Amino acid sequence: MTDTATNRNEILKALSHPKRVEMLGWLKEPEAHFTDQHLPLDLGVCASQFERCGLSQSTVSAHLASLQRAGLVTTQRVGQWILYKRNEAIIGRFLDELKSAL
Template sequence: MDQLEIFKALSNKTRLQILQWLKEPEKNFPEQKCFEAGVCVGQIQQKAGLTQSTVSEYLSLMQRTGLVTATRVGQWTYYKRNEEAFAALSKLIESEI
């Protein structure tokens, strides 16, 4: 758990927004049907209004820090929040930072 990298990942409006959206996938991505593994890049990109490459980079950055998990299913990659990471971060701030 690299504090500094996590805070950097959270230091961007769009990335914070994406994390919010991923709290309620059904509500925020009504076009997608199944949410078992998360939401796919294309859906997120569309909503974010940035290019595909940018959003893809953002997601893989957040995955490297552990804030989200990625699951490849066929040609799609589904991303979802890693709630354990948020719980751990919350505790870290409470006690160690």
């Protein structure tokens, strides 16, 4: 199996859960969903911000880990926080490959 196929499979696995798809949607427009984060949203969204969306800390962590393994999100440490952002390059490449394959 090639790296591309492995990555594609990991992405499809990550996208198979509706909450993870929803989380990616929230990260697409963080200013609409995470208005009270004290750090600038252009740096990313702190995992704790997702708990207000009805998810427990452990569930948030598991979902974000799956998205990160697939390469759909990137992380950045700022002080004690780990911030998450969409990886637009990987998402765009995946969508292009999917469009071409189907």
